[in-house]
Amino acid sequence: MSNIDPLTFPPGFLWGAATASYQIEGAAAEDGRTPSIWDTFSHTPGRTKGGDTGDEACDHYHRYREDVALMTDLGLGSYRFSIAWPRVQPGGRGSMNDKGLDFYQRLVDELLEQGITPWVTLYHWDLPQELEDAGGWPARDTAHRFAEYAALVHGALGDRVRHWTTLNEPWCSALLGYASGVHAPGRRHAPDALAAMHHLLLGHGEAVRAIRANDPQAQLGITLNLYAISPADPARDGDLEAARRIDGLANRIFLDPVLRGAYPQDVRADLAGISDFGFVHDGDLETIAAPLDLLGINYYSRHVVAAPDPGAPVEPYWRAPTSWPGSEDVRFLKRAGVPVTDMDWEVDAPGLTETLVRVARDYPAIPLYVTENGAAYVDVPGPDGQIDDVERAAYFDAHLRAALAALEQGAPLKGYFAWSLLDNFEWAWGYTKRFGLVAVDYTTQQRTMKTSGHRYREVIKRNGLAQ
Ligand code: IFM
Numbered sequence: 001m002s003n004i005d006p007l008t009f010p011p012g013f014l015w016g017a018a019t020a021s022y023q024i025e026g027a028a029a030e031d032g033r034t035p036s037i038w039d040t041f042s043h044t045p046g047r048t049k050g051g052d053t054g055d056e057a058c059d060h061y062h063r064y065r066e067d068v069a070l071m072t073d074l075g076l077g078s079y080r081f082s083i084a085w086p087r088v089q090p091g092g093r094g095s096m097n098d099k100g101l102d103f104y105q106r107l108v109d110e111l112l113e114q115g116i117t118p119w120v121t122l123y124h125w126d127l128p129q130e131l132e133d134a135g136g137w138p139a140r141d142t143a144h145r146f147a148e149y150a151a152l153v154h155g156a157l158g159d160r161v162r163h164w165t166t167l168n169e170p171w172c173s174a175l176l177g178y179a180s181g182v183h184a185p186g187r188r189h190a191p192d193a194l195a196a197m198h199h200l201l202l203g204h205g206e207a208v209r210a211i212r213a214n215d216p217q218a219q220l221g222i223t224l225n226l227y228a229i230s231p232a233d234p235a236r237d238g239d240l241e242a243a244r245r246i247d248g249l250a251n252r253i254f255l256d257p258v259l260r261g262a263y264p265q266d267v268r269a270d271l272a273g274i275s276d277f278g279f280v281h282d283g284d285l286e287t288i289a290a291p292l293d294l295l296g297i298n299y300y301s302r303h304v305v306a307a308p309d310p311g312a313p314v315e316p317y318w319r320a321p322t323s324w325p326g327s328e329d330v331r332f333l334k335r336a337g338v339p340v341t342d343m344d345w346e347v348d349a350p351g352l353t354e355t356l357v358r359v360a361r362d363y364p365a366i367p368l369y370v371t372e373n374g375a376a377y378v379d380v381p382g383p384d385g386q387i388d389d390v391e392r393a394a395y396f397d398a399h400l401r402a403a404l405a406a407l408e409q410g411a412p413l414k415g416y417f418a419w420s421l422l423d424n425f426e427w428a429w430g431y432t433k434r435f436g437l438v439a440v441d442y443t444t445q446q447r448t449m450k451t452s453g454h455r456y457r458e459v460i461k462r463n464g465l466a467q
Contacts, residue, residue: 006404008464014117014415015460016078017071017437018372020124020168022054023424025084027061031099034090036126037136037177038427041184052430058422058440061103068110070438070447071421075460078117080371080417081107082124082168088156089149092128101156108160119163119417121223122150122207125173125184132185137173137196140279147206154211154218162219165296165371166207169225170200170254180323182428190325194275198284201257205287212290223296223371224254226359228351230304232333238307242330245270246305249324259363261289271326294414296371297359299352299399301345306331341395342376342433349398356406356413367414373399374419376426376433385448387439393452400465418456422447 022038042053060067071079085092087100104120111118123146131142150166167173176183179193187193208220229247231239248267256264262285268277308329315328322328338346356368375395379387396418407413423436431442437453440446459465 005464006408007467008462009404010407011463012414013463014077014369015463016076016080016117016119016415016417017074017421017456018080018417018419019060019421019424020082020121021084021087022057022124022126023420023426024058024060024422025087026054026056026059028053028055030061031087031103032090032097033084033087033100035129036084036086037129037132037184038126040129040132041186042430044186047184047186048428049430049432052425052432054425056442057425058442059445060422063445064103064107065110066447067422068107068114068116070449071111071116072114073449074437074453074457076116077460078119078163078415078417079111079421080119080121080165082121082126083153084126085123085149086126086128088153090128092131092145092149096152096156101153104153104157108157112160117163118157118161119165120153120157120161121165121168122146122153123166123173123203124168125177127185136178136185136187137199138178138189138192140199140202143199143203143206146203147210150203150207151210151214154214158211158215158218162217164211164218164220165223166204166220167200168223168296168371169298170197170204170222171225171250173200175249175323175325179325180321182323188321190321191275193325194271194277195279197253198277198279201254201288202284204258205284205290208290208292209287219293221292221294221296221369222258223298224251224258225298225300225372226251226255226355227299228302228348228354230302232304232306232331236307239305242305242307242327245327246303246324246330249327250303255359255363257285257288258292259289259295259366261285274325292366294367294369295359295363296369297355298372298419299355299370300343300373300375302348302351304333304335304346306333341391342378343429345375347375347395347398349395349402350405352399352402353405353409356403356411357409360406360411365412367412369415369417370403370413371417372419373416374435376435379423379434379439379450381439381448387448387450389450389452392450393455396452396456396459397465400459404465 174197
């Protein structure tokens with residue numbers, strides 16, 4: 001990096017914040033929107049904390065102008081948001097719903113008027129319920145439906161939107177949605193989860209091809225949630241083996257097909273008792289590896305893993321569904337003295353450096369963006385109503401230093417998006433977890449910038465850290 005000041009980011013570094021449709025929009029039944037798997041899931045008793053749903057969420061659908069004004073106040077260069085598939089193509093097939101599409105037209109126009117680059121994520125988990133009823137992501141046809149939807153959205157917004165992310169965190173869609181079932185649609189069948197993973201990636205590849213064919217200048221990418229992975233004891237073979245397996249299932253099983261055109265052989269061997277990967281048809285991997293302009297990385301924490309406990313009985317996946325099929329016996333450890341966020345995720349900023357440098361080394365030549373990074377903490381408003389979220393501010397500060405360290409080591413990092421602009425619906429956790437730079441009072445819908453937001457504004461203004 002040709003930086004004189006080690007606390008300054010390269011010129012042109014893109015500063016953003018991210019959100020997702022179901023987490024903030026609300027207006028769940030307005031203007032022709034039909035249910036997604038998350039509407040069904042959150043309305044099913046016992047699936048989310050307190051029975052929370054995204055019916056109203058942050059009411060962003062009606063308050064988007066106010067929210068864009070907050071972005072302007074923060075000085076954001078870009079806003080990453082997702083399109084609700086059942087809002088623009090109810091049922092997931094056929095023609096577009098103009099009223100639903102209008103919302104995104106207005107949002108994009110408002111962003112552009114404020115000089116903020118719109119960055120669209122096409123799929124952040126809200127699959128139209130009808131497509132789930134027809135088989136969901138384990139069904140190959142869903143990939144084709146997604147590519148068709150992607151091309152339609154691009155056709156409507158592509159004259160003004162240059163940056164497109166196909167999928168957000170396919171690991172969560174596949175493994176949390178279809179293996180452990182803690183996310184929508186709440187199914188628990190590991191072989192289906194692997195088929196879902198493949199069809200998500202196939203849909204990604206088909207969408208990239210379709211958009212590229214219409215718009216060779218589009219900036220196209222996918223966002224993966226990558227983890228730093230460590231063996232509990234690097235001198236123990238069993239722990240090293242656990243780290244290999246979890247790295248395979250969390251990171252490489254997505255990175256390799258997308259960026260190298262093949263599933264990793266060792267991971268396929270680990271999963272051989274669950275699936276023969278018969279869902280991979282001739283030509284699929286070539287499609288999945290369609291050239292990209294960028295890779296989005298969502299980084300939150302590290303997994304520290306250890307060999308199975310020899311004394312503990314291992315429950316097979318069909319009796320005790322987990323998010324780690326084939327590796328359900330690997331132990332995930334918490335390190336003594338390492339602080340955790342309100343999600344109980346260890347705060348591990350060096351893991352961000354490690355992840356960026358590792359991707360740059362193992363999958364060279366693709367520009368990288370941190371498309372999400374942030375932390376949930378319990379926010380307690382002071383007597384003046386202000387929220388002095390020093391822990392969240394410190395989390396951002398530490399991770400931005402880690403991003404600088406990665407740049408210093410040569411990682412081609414081009415931008416950073418804080419998760420999240422607003423407190424929002426944290427999936428199965430409902431509204432109990434707060435990630436926002438801006439607090440949301442869900443009773444009044446009042447927005448209040450937190451200390452972390454004020455600090456982020458200073459970082460953006462300075463294109464770096466103060467000291
Ligand atoms: O809120 C989620 C987001 O939807 C996807 N990435 C992780 C965030 C925090 O859990």
